Amino acid sequence: RSLLEDMVVLSYQSYENFLSQCQSYLEYKHKGIYIVPFESNEKIKATRIDFANIHAFKGMEATNIIICWPKKYYESGFRPELLYTGVTRALKNVHLIIYDYKVDSTLTNSYENII
Numbered sequence: 001r002s003l004l005e006d007m008v009v010l011s012y013q014s015y016e017n018f019l020s021q022c023q024s025y026l027e028y029k030h031k032g033i034y035i036v037p038f039e040s041n042e043k044i045k046a047t048r049i050d051f052a053n054i055h056a057f058k059g060m061e062a063t064n065i066i067i068c069w070p071k072k073y074y075e076s077g078f079r080p081e082l083l084y085t086g087v088t089r090a091l092k093n094v095h096l097i098i099y100d101y102k103v104d105s106t107l108t109n110s111y112e113n114i115i
Helices: 015-029 070-076 080-087 105-114
Strands: 007-011 033-037 047-053 061-072 090-099
Touching: 007 033, 015 033, 015 047, 061 070, 061 080, 080 090
Parallel strands: 007 047, 007 061, 033 047, 061 090
Antiparallel strands: none
């Protein structure tokens, strides 16, 4: 069995925002791997990794979870309950990727008001 089976990428971001920041990196580094929205019926002839927003994935589980989280949020401890929710979705493996990318305006506005 492949390590990529039953793998879901979780983020606080929407699918579109996540891909706009990360897809070019993923395509360059990992040719043949495609990230698609969770529960999508899209048929592809390559390795498929599902993506879901952490909020949308509440109550669900996957064997392998990758969580993409902004460095700024991680270092400040912002939204620990959301990160906790993502971590507890994994049945076996959790991989936390801390990116130094620009955070979405949705959470940035409230984040900037806290600091």
